[in-house]
Amino acid sequence: MPNRRDLLKTVALGFWADETLEAYQANVNTRSAPSQLKITDMRVAVVAGAPMTCPIIRIDTNQGIYGLGEVRDGASKNYALMLKSRLLGENPCNVDKVFRKIKQFGGHARQGGGVCGVEMALWDIAGKAYNLPAYQMLGGKFRDKVRCHADTTQTRDAREFARRLKERVDGNGFTFLKMDLGVGLVEQQPGVVSRPLGTSSRDFGNVQHMFTGMELTDKGVAAMVDYVAQVRDVIGLEVPLAADHFGHIGVNSCIRLGRALQKYNMAWLEDMIPWQYGDLMKKISDAVDIPILTGEDIYLKEDFIRLARMGAVDMVHPDLATSGGLLETKKIGDACMELGVPMAMHFAGTPVSFMANVHCAAATENFVALEHHSVDVPWWEDLVQGEKPLFSKGFANVPTAPGLGVTLNDEVVKRHLHKDHPGYFAPTTEWDAYQGNDRLWS
Numbered sequence: 001m002p003n004r005r006d007l008l009k010t011v012a013l014g015f016w017a018d019e020t021l022e023a024y025q026a027n028v029n030t031r032s033a034p035s036q037l038k039i040t041d042m043r044v045a046v047v048a049g050a051p052m053t054c055p056i057i058r059i060d061t062n063q064g065i066y067g068l069g070e071v072r073d074g075a076s077k078n079y080a081l082m083l084k085s086r087l088l089g090e091n092p093c094n095v096d097k098v099f100r101k102i103k104q105f106g107g108h109a110r111q112g113g114g115v116c117g118v119e120m121a122l123w124d125i126a127g128k129a130y131n132l133p134a135y136q137m138l139g140g141k142f143r144d145k146v147r148c149h150a151d152t153t154q155t156r157d158a159r160e161f162a163r164r165l166k167e168r169v170d171g172n173g174f175t176f177l178k179m180d181l182g183v184g185l186v187e188q189q190p191g192v193v194s195r196p197l198g199t200s201s202r203d204f205g206n207v208q209h210m211f212t213g214m215e216l217t218d219k220g221v222a223a224m225v226d227y228v229a230q231v232r233d234v235i236g237l238e239v240p241l242a243a244d245h246f247g248h249i250g251v252n253s254c255i256r257l258g259r260a261l262q263k264y265n266m267a268w269l270e271d272m273i274p275w276q277y278g279d280l281m282k283k284i285s286d287a288v289d290i291p292i293l294t295g296e297d298i299y300l301k302e303d304f305i306r307l308a309r310m311g312a313v314d315m316v317h318p319d320l321a322t323s324g325g326l327l328e329t330k331k332i333g334d335a336c337m338e339l340g341v342p343m344a345m346h347f348a349g350t351p352v353s354f355m356a357n358v359h360c361a362a363a364t365e366n367f368v369a370l371e372h373h374s375v376d377v378p379w380w381e382d383l384v385q386g387e388k389p390l391f392s393k394g395f396a397n398v399p400t401a402p403g404l405g406v407t408l409n410d411e412v413v414k415r416h417l418h419k420d421h422p423g424y425f426a427p428t429t430e431w432d433a434y435q436g437n438d439r440l441w442s
Contacts, residue, residue: 046421069121072113072321079114119325127403162234173393183247192220240267257290295345333364
Protein backbone atom coordinates (compact mmCIF):
# COMPACT_ATOMS: atom_id res chain seq x y z
CA MET A 1 0.00 0.00 0.00
CA PRO A 2 1.58 3.32 -1.02
CA ASN A 3 2.50 5.71 1.73
CA ARG A 4 1.46 9.39 1.81
CA ARG A 5 4.72 10.51 0.21
CA ASP A 6 4.35 8.12 -2.73
CA LEU A 7 0.68 8.98 -3.15
CA LEU A 8 1.44 12.68 -3.36
CA LYS A 9 4.08 12.05 -5.97
CA THR A 10 1.62 9.94 -7.99
CA VAL A 11 -1.08 12.62 -7.85
CA ALA A 12 1.45 15.27 -8.83
CA LEU A 13 2.83 13.25 -11.75
CA GLY A 14 2.70 15.33 -14.89
CA PHE A 15 2.18 18.56 -12.96
CA TRP A 16 5.20 18.90 -10.63
CA ALA A 17 8.76 17.81 -11.02
CA ASP A 18 10.11 15.79 -8.10
CA GLU A 19 12.25 18.69 -6.85
CA THR A 20 9.21 21.01 -6.90
CA LEU A 21 7.18 18.52 -4.91
CA GLU A 22 10.00 18.20 -2.39
CA ALA A 23 10.02 21.99 -1.95
CA TYR A 24 6.24 21.98 -1.45
CA GLN A 25 6.41 19.32 1.24
CA ALA A 26 9.24 21.13 3.02
CA ASN A 27 6.93 24.11 3.54
CA VAL A 28 3.87 22.24 4.76
CA ASN A 29 3.25 22.49 8.50
CA THR A 30 3.19 18.89 9.71
CA ARG A 31 3.34 19.74 13.42
CA SER A 32 -0.42 19.68 13.91
CA ALA A 33 -3.68 18.21 12.78
CA PRO A 34 -5.93 21.28 13.15
CA SER A 35 -9.21 19.37 12.87
CA GLN A 36 -8.23 17.29 15.90
CA LEU A 37 -7.01 20.08 18.18
CA LYS A 38 -8.66 20.30 21.59
CA ILE A 39 -8.25 22.83 24.40
CA THR A 40 -6.87 21.11 27.48
CA ASP A 41 -5.91 23.93 29.88
CA MET A 42 -5.81 27.66 30.56
CA ARG A 43 -3.38 29.41 32.92
CA VAL A 44 -2.49 33.01 33.81
CA ALA A 45 0.55 35.16 34.60
CA VAL A 46 -0.04 38.75 35.76
CA VAL A 47 2.49 41.37 34.59
CA ALA A 48 2.81 44.70 36.43
CA GLY A 49 4.37 48.02 35.46
CA ALA A 50 4.07 47.82 31.70
CA PRO A 51 3.12 50.56 32.79
CA MET A 52 -0.24 49.01 33.77
CA THR A 53 -1.21 45.63 35.27
CA CYS A 54 -2.13 43.01 32.66
CA PRO A 55 -3.03 39.31 33.04
CA ILE A 56 -1.53 37.23 30.22
CA ILE A 57 -3.37 33.98 29.53
CA ARG A 58 -2.01 30.80 27.96
CA ILE A 59 -4.37 28.27 26.39
CA ASP A 60 -2.90 24.79 25.91
CA THR A 61 -3.99 22.03 23.54
CA ASN A 62 -3.68 18.26 23.17
CA GLN A 63 -1.02 18.68 20.47
CA GLY A 64 1.42 20.87 22.36
CA ILE A 65 0.44 24.05 20.50
CA TYR A 66 -0.50 26.89 22.83
CA GLY A 67 -1.85 30.39 22.38
CA LEU A 68 -1.24 33.67 24.22
CA GLY A 69 -3.87 36.28 24.97
CA GLU A 70 -4.25 39.19 27.34
CA VAL A 71 -6.96 40.48 29.65
CA ARG A 72 -7.31 44.24 29.39
CA ASP A 73 -5.31 46.41 31.80
CA GLY A 74 -6.99 46.82 35.16
CA ALA A 75 -9.35 43.86 34.71
CA SER A 76 -9.39 40.79 36.92
CA LYS A 77 -7.75 37.61 35.65
CA ASN A 78 -10.92 35.87 36.84
CA TYR A 79 -12.80 37.33 33.86
CA ALA A 80 -10.78 34.87 31.78
CA LEU A 81 -10.52 31.99 34.22
CA MET A 82 -14.29 31.73 34.66
CA LEU A 83 -14.45 30.84 30.97
CA LYS A 84 -12.10 27.88 31.28
CA SER A 85 -14.79 25.28 31.93
CA ARG A 86 -16.60 26.45 28.78
CA LEU A 87 -13.44 26.09 26.68
CA LEU A 88 -12.10 22.67 27.66
CA GLY A 89 -12.55 20.18 24.83
CA GLU A 90 -13.31 22.81 22.19
CA ASN A 91 -11.32 23.02 18.97
CA PRO A 92 -9.50 26.39 19.24
CA CYS A 93 -9.39 26.74 15.45
CA ASN A 94 -13.16 27.24 15.47
CA VAL A 95 -12.52 30.78 16.67
CA ASP A 96 -15.87 32.31 15.78
CA LYS A 97 -17.85 29.36 17.13
CA VAL A 98 -16.03 29.47 20.49
CA PHE A 99 -16.33 33.27 20.63
CA ARG A 100 -20.10 33.08 20.15
CA LYS A 101 -20.27 30.53 22.96
CA ILE A 102 -18.48 32.74 25.48
CA LYS A 103 -19.27 36.31 24.41
CA GLN A 104 -22.32 36.41 26.69
CA PHE A 105 -19.89 36.46 29.64
CA GLY A 106 -18.30 39.73 28.56
CA GLY A 107 -19.52 43.27 29.07
CA HIS A 108 -18.63 46.86 28.45
CA ALA A 109 -15.31 48.31 29.64
CA ARG A 110 -13.05 45.98 31.61
CA GLN A 111 -15.73 43.29 31.88
CA GLY A 112 -15.08 42.28 28.27
CA GLY A 113 -11.43 41.58 29.03
CA GLY A 114 -11.71 37.84 29.63
CA VAL A 115 -13.58 37.06 26.42
CA CYS A 116 -11.23 39.24 24.38
CA GLY A 117 -8.12 37.68 25.90
CA VAL A 118 -9.39 34.20 25.05
CA GLU A 119 -10.21 35.28 21.50
CA MET A 120 -6.64 36.56 21.02
CA ALA A 121 -5.24 33.24 22.21
CA LEU A 122 -7.49 31.28 19.86
CA TRP A 123 -6.15 33.20 16.86
CA ASP A 124 -2.62 32.59 18.11
CA ILE A 125 -3.25 28.83 18.22
CA ALA A 126 -5.04 28.74 14.86
CA GLY A 127 -2.23 30.66 13.22
CA LYS A 128 0.36 28.28 14.60
CA ALA A 129 -1.71 25.27 13.54
CA TYR A 130 -2.10 26.50 9.96
CA ASN A 131 1.30 28.26 9.84
CA LEU A 132 -0.29 31.65 9.05
CA PRO A 133 -0.06 35.09 10.67
CA ALA A 134 -3.32 36.20 12.28
CA TYR A 135 -3.91 39.02 9.79
CA GLN A 136 -3.92 36.49 6.93
CA MET A 137 -6.76 34.57 8.58
CA LEU A 138 -8.68 37.85 8.92
CA GLY A 139 -8.57 38.30 5.16
CA GLY A 140 -5.09 39.63 4.53
CA LYS A 141 -3.42 42.97 5.14
CA PHE A 142 -3.88 46.49 3.81
CA ARG A 143 -0.53 47.73 5.16
CA ASP A 144 2.91 46.48 6.18
CA LYS A 145 3.35 49.05 8.96
CA VAL A 146 0.83 50.27 11.51
CA ARG A 147 0.89 53.96 12.45
CA CYS A 148 1.08 54.61 16.20
CA HIS A 149 0.67 57.51 18.61
CA ALA A 150 1.82 57.58 22.23
CA ASP A 151 0.67 58.68 25.64
CA THR A 152 2.90 61.51 26.94
CA THR A 153 3.38 62.50 30.58
CA GLN A 154 1.20 65.49 31.41
CA THR A 155 2.26 68.73 33.10
CA ARG A 156 0.58 72.08 33.78
CA ASP A 157 3.51 73.76 32.02
CA ALA A 158 2.31 73.96 28.42
CA ARG A 159 5.76 74.75 27.03
CA GLU A 160 7.30 71.76 28.77
CA PHE A 161 4.51 69.51 27.52
CA ALA A 162 5.00 70.87 24.01
CA ARG A 163 8.69 70.02 24.26
CA ARG A 164 7.79 66.44 25.22
CA LEU A 165 5.45 66.14 22.25
CA LYS A 166 8.08 67.56 19.92
CA GLU A 167 10.47 64.90 21.20
CA ARG A 168 7.90 62.27 20.26
CA VAL A 169 8.24 63.48 16.68
CA ASP A 170 11.96 64.22 16.57
CA GLY A 171 13.16 61.40 18.83
CA ASN A 172 10.60 58.59 18.40
CA GLY A 173 9.52 59.33 14.84
CA PHE A 174 5.80 59.67 15.62
CA THR A 175 3.69 61.10 12.82
CA PHE A 176 0.53 61.36 14.94
CA LEU A 177 0.14 62.81 18.46
CA LYS A 178 -2.39 62.81 21.28
CA MET A 179 -2.56 64.86 24.46
CA ASP A 180 -4.56 64.90 27.68
CA LEU A 181 -6.49 68.14 27.97
CA GLY A 182 -8.31 67.96 31.28
CA VAL A 183 -9.97 70.58 33.41
CA GLY A 184 -7.41 69.64 36.06
CA LEU A 185 -4.79 71.57 34.09
CA VAL A 186 -6.49 74.87 34.91
CA GLU A 187 -8.92 74.32 37.81
CA GLN A 188 -6.52 75.74 40.39
CA GLN A 189 -6.77 79.13 38.70
CA PRO A 190 -9.52 81.35 40.11
CA GLY A 191 -12.65 81.80 38.05
CA VAL A 192 -12.12 79.04 35.48
CA VAL A 193 -14.74 76.54 36.69
CA SER A 194 -18.13 76.81 38.35
CA ARG A 195 -19.06 73.80 40.51
CA PRO A 196 -20.58 73.03 43.90
CA LEU A 197 -18.50 74.91 46.45
CA GLY A 198 -15.96 72.84 48.33
CA THR A 199 -15.56 70.25 45.55
CA SER A 200 -12.85 69.52 42.99
CA SER A 201 -12.73 67.42 39.85
CA ARG A 202 -11.39 64.52 41.94
CA ASP A 203 -14.71 64.30 43.77
CA PHE A 204 -16.54 63.32 40.60
CA GLY A 205 -14.61 60.25 39.48
CA ASN A 206 -17.65 57.97 39.64
CA VAL A 207 -20.23 60.59 38.64
CA GLN A 208 -21.07 60.83 34.96
CA HIS A 209 -20.21 64.13 33.36
CA MET A 210 -23.70 65.58 33.00
CA PHE A 211 -24.52 65.12 36.70
CA THR A 212 -21.59 66.87 38.39
CA GLY A 213 -22.73 70.49 38.13
CA MET A 214 -19.26 71.39 36.85
CA GLU A 215 -19.04 73.83 33.95
CA LEU A 216 -16.24 75.80 32.37
CA THR A 217 -16.41 79.58 32.51
CA ASP A 218 -15.29 81.74 29.58
CA LYS A 219 -12.00 82.14 31.43
CA GLY A 220 -11.72 78.37 31.79
CA VAL A 221 -12.33 77.79 28.09
CA ALA A 222 -9.73 80.44 27.25
CA ALA A 223 -7.17 78.88 29.61
CA MET A 224 -7.55 75.39 28.10
CA VAL A 225 -7.42 76.76 24.57
CA ASP A 226 -4.31 78.79 25.42
CA TYR A 227 -2.63 75.57 26.57
CA VAL A 228 -3.30 74.01 23.16
CA ALA A 229 -2.15 77.19 21.42
CA GLN A 230 1.21 77.01 23.16
CA VAL A 231 1.57 73.35 22.20
CA ARG A 232 0.70 74.05 18.56
CA ASP A 233 3.16 76.93 18.54
CA VAL A 234 5.97 74.42 19.19
CA ILE A 235 4.86 71.35 17.23
CA GLY A 236 3.18 73.21 14.36
CA LEU A 237 -0.19 72.65 12.72
CA GLU A 238 0.90 69.94 10.30
CA VAL A 239 1.08 66.95 12.67
CA PRO A 240 -2.31 65.53 13.75
CA LEU A 241 -3.01 66.27 17.43
CA ALA A 242 -5.88 64.52 19.22
CA ALA A 243 -7.14 65.32 22.75
CA ASP A 244 -8.56 63.22 25.59
CA HIS A 245 -9.49 63.26 29.30
CA PHE A 246 -11.40 66.53 29.42
CA GLY A 247 -12.85 65.92 32.85
CA HIS A 248 -16.43 65.64 34.03
CA ILE A 249 -17.78 68.83 32.51
CA GLY A 250 -21.27 69.21 31.12
CA VAL A 251 -22.43 68.99 27.52
CA ASN A 252 -22.61 72.75 26.97
CA SER A 253 -19.07 73.19 28.28
CA CYS A 254 -17.94 70.49 25.85
CA ILE A 255 -19.54 72.39 22.97
CA ARG A 256 -18.05 75.74 23.95
CA LEU A 257 -14.60 74.23 24.42
CA GLY A 258 -14.83 72.27 21.17
CA ARG A 259 -15.79 75.32 19.16
CA ALA A 260 -12.93 77.32 20.66
CA LEU A 261 -10.45 74.58 19.70
CA GLN A 262 -11.51 74.45 16.05
CA LYS A 263 -8.80 76.79 14.78
CA TYR A 264 -6.12 74.46 16.15
CA ASN A 265 -7.13 71.66 13.79
CA MET A 266 -7.49 68.89 16.36
CA ALA A 267 -7.47 65.33 15.01
CA TRP A 268 -10.31 64.35 17.36
CA LEU A 269 -11.88 65.05 20.75
CA GLU A 270 -12.16 61.81 22.68
CA ASP A 271 -14.81 60.69 25.18
CA MET A 272 -16.09 64.16 25.99
CA ILE A 273 -19.07 62.47 27.67
CA PRO A 274 -19.89 58.79 28.38
CA TRP A 275 -20.49 56.85 25.17
CA GLN A 276 -23.88 55.57 26.30
CA TYR A 277 -25.49 58.98 25.70
CA GLY A 278 -25.58 58.88 21.91
CA ASP A 279 -28.12 61.71 21.51
CA LEU A 280 -26.02 64.04 23.66
CA MET A 281 -22.86 63.04 21.81
CA LYS A 282 -24.60 63.82 18.54
CA LYS A 283 -25.51 67.23 19.95
CA ILE A 284 -21.80 67.90 20.52
CA SER A 285 -20.83 66.44 17.15
CA ASP A 286 -23.38 68.59 15.31
CA ALA A 287 -22.16 71.75 17.05
CA VAL A 288 -18.37 71.27 16.75
CA ASP A 289 -16.33 71.09 13.56
CA ILE A 290 -13.75 68.73 15.04
CA PRO A 291 -14.10 64.92 14.80
CA ILE A 292 -15.85 63.48 17.87
CA LEU A 293 -14.61 60.04 18.90
CA THR A 294 -15.47 57.35 21.44
CA GLY A 295 -15.32 53.59 21.89
CA GLU A 296 -12.59 52.27 24.21
CA ASP A 297 -15.22 51.04 26.69
CA ILE A 298 -17.70 49.55 24.20
CA TYR A 299 -18.10 45.77 23.97
CA LEU A 300 -19.16 44.18 20.67
CA LYS A 301 -19.99 45.82 17.36
CA GLU A 302 -23.65 46.76 17.78
CA ASP A 303 -23.20 49.99 19.75
CA PHE A 304 -20.38 51.18 17.49
CA ILE A 305 -22.66 50.74 14.49
CA ARG A 306 -25.54 52.48 16.29
CA LEU A 307 -23.42 55.54 17.15
CA ALA A 308 -21.95 55.75 13.66
CA ARG A 309 -25.32 55.34 11.97
CA MET A 310 -26.97 58.08 14.06
CA GLY A 311 -24.12 60.52 13.34
CA ALA A 312 -23.04 60.77 16.98
CA VAL A 313 -19.38 60.08 16.15
CA ASP A 314 -17.03 61.05 13.35
CA MET A 315 -14.56 58.29 14.29
CA VAL A 316 -14.71 55.12 16.39
CA HIS A 317 -12.07 54.02 18.87
CA PRO A 318 -12.35 50.40 20.00
CA ASP A 319 -9.94 48.79 22.43
CA LEU A 320 -9.44 45.31 21.02
CA ALA A 321 -9.08 43.92 24.57
CA THR A 322 -12.58 45.28 25.32
CA SER A 323 -14.43 45.33 22.01
CA GLY A 324 -14.47 41.58 21.38
CA GLY A 325 -11.05 40.67 20.02
CA LEU A 326 -9.52 40.63 16.55
CA LEU A 327 -12.43 39.49 14.40
CA GLU A 328 -15.08 41.54 16.19
CA THR A 329 -12.91 44.66 15.96
CA LYS A 330 -12.35 44.11 12.25
CA LYS A 331 -16.14 43.78 11.91
CA ILE A 332 -16.48 47.11 13.72
CA GLY A 333 -14.06 48.76 11.32
CA ASP A 334 -15.67 47.24 8.24
CA ALA A 335 -19.19 48.19 9.30
CA CYS A 336 -18.19 51.75 10.15
CA MET A 337 -16.31 52.08 6.87
CA GLU A 338 -19.58 51.45 5.06
CA LEU A 339 -20.92 54.50 6.92
CA GLY A 340 -17.88 56.64 6.07
CA VAL A 341 -16.48 56.51 9.62
CA PRO A 342 -12.74 55.80 10.18
CA MET A 343 -11.35 53.72 13.06
CA ALA A 344 -8.53 54.53 15.46
CA MET A 345 -7.60 51.94 18.11
CA HIS A 346 -7.01 52.31 21.84
CA PHE A 347 -4.35 50.12 23.43
CA ALA A 348 -2.62 49.85 26.82
CA GLY A 349 -0.89 46.60 27.71
CA THR A 350 1.93 44.17 27.03
CA PRO A 351 3.35 43.17 23.62
CA VAL A 352 0.89 40.25 23.49
CA SER A 353 -2.15 42.49 23.17
CA PHE A 354 -0.14 44.99 21.14
CA MET A 355 0.55 42.42 18.46
CA ALA A 356 -3.10 41.37 18.41
CA ASN A 357 -3.91 45.02 17.70
CA VAL A 358 -1.25 45.22 15.01
CA HIS A 359 -2.69 42.24 13.15
CA CYS A 360 -6.21 43.66 13.33
CA ALA A 361 -5.07 47.14 12.26
CA ALA A 362 -3.19 45.66 9.32
CA ALA A 363 -6.32 43.80 8.20
CA THR A 364 -8.78 46.72 8.53
CA GLU A 365 -8.93 49.20 5.66
CA ASN A 366 -10.31 52.29 7.46
CA PHE A 367 -7.74 52.12 10.29
CA VAL A 368 -6.01 55.44 11.18
CA ALA A 369 -3.69 55.06 14.20
CA LEU A 370 -3.00 52.77 17.17
CA GLU A 371 -2.23 53.97 20.69
CA HIS A 372 1.03 52.83 22.30
CA HIS A 373 1.23 53.44 26.05
CA SER A 374 4.59 51.80 26.75
CA VAL A 375 7.10 53.69 24.62
CA ASP A 376 8.93 54.83 27.76
CA VAL A 377 9.10 51.39 29.44
CA PRO A 378 12.65 50.18 28.68
CA TRP A 379 11.97 46.45 29.21
CA TRP A 380 8.59 46.34 27.48
CA GLU A 381 9.72 44.70 24.22
CA ASP A 382 11.95 42.33 26.19
CA LEU A 383 8.82 40.61 27.53
CA VAL A 384 8.54 38.73 24.23
CA GLN A 385 10.63 37.08 21.57
CA GLY A 386 9.91 37.46 17.90
CA GLU A 387 10.61 39.78 14.99
CA LYS A 388 12.21 42.86 16.54
CA PRO A 389 11.79 45.71 16.95
CA LEU A 390 8.05 45.57 17.49
CA PHE A 391 7.92 49.36 17.19
CA SER A 392 10.26 51.76 15.43
CA LYS A 393 10.07 55.39 14.31
CA GLY A 394 6.36 55.85 14.85
CA PHE A 395 5.22 52.55 13.35
CA ALA A 396 4.70 48.94 14.40
CA ASN A 397 5.96 46.34 11.96
CA VAL A 398 3.40 43.75 10.89
CA PRO A 399 4.96 40.34 11.68
CA THR A 400 5.15 37.41 9.30
CA ALA A 401 5.39 34.65 11.94
CA PRO A 402 2.38 32.41 12.62
CA GLY A 403 -0.38 33.45 15.01
CA LEU A 404 0.29 36.69 16.87
CA GLY A 405 3.96 36.40 15.98
CA VAL A 406 5.51 36.54 19.47
CA THR A 407 6.37 34.15 22.28
CA LEU A 408 7.10 35.08 25.89
CA ASN A 409 10.58 35.65 27.21
CA ASP A 410 9.97 33.64 30.37
CA GLU A 411 12.77 35.03 32.49
CA VAL A 412 11.87 38.67 31.76
CA VAL A 413 8.17 38.09 32.40
CA LYS A 414 8.96 36.39 35.72
CA ARG A 415 10.92 39.47 36.81
CA HIS A 416 7.87 41.65 36.27
CA LEU A 417 5.10 39.56 37.82
CA HIS A 418 2.64 41.41 40.03
CA LYS A 419 3.59 41.07 43.70
CA ASP A 420 0.05 39.95 44.59
CA HIS A 421 0.03 37.36 41.79
CA PRO A 422 3.51 35.78 41.86
CA GLY A 423 2.60 32.49 40.16
CA TYR A 424 3.86 31.93 36.63
CA PHE A 425 1.18 30.00 34.74
CA ALA A 426 0.38 27.99 37.84
CA PRO A 427 -2.28 25.24 37.63
CA THR A 428 -5.89 26.45 37.62
CA THR A 429 -7.74 23.19 38.20
CA GLU A 430 -10.23 24.94 40.51
CA TRP A 431 -11.73 26.51 37.36
CA ASP A 432 -12.17 23.22 35.47
CA ALA A 433 -15.71 22.41 36.57
CA TYR A 434 -18.63 23.56 34.43
CA GLN A 435 -20.94 25.99 36.21
CA GLY A 436 -24.55 26.73 35.31
CA ASN A 437 -26.82 26.53 32.27
CA ASP A 438 -25.49 29.06 29.77
CA ARG A 439 -28.28 28.89 27.17
CA LEU A 440 -29.90 32.28 26.58
CA TRP A 441 -33.16 31.01 25.12
CA SER A 442 -35.93 28.55 25.99
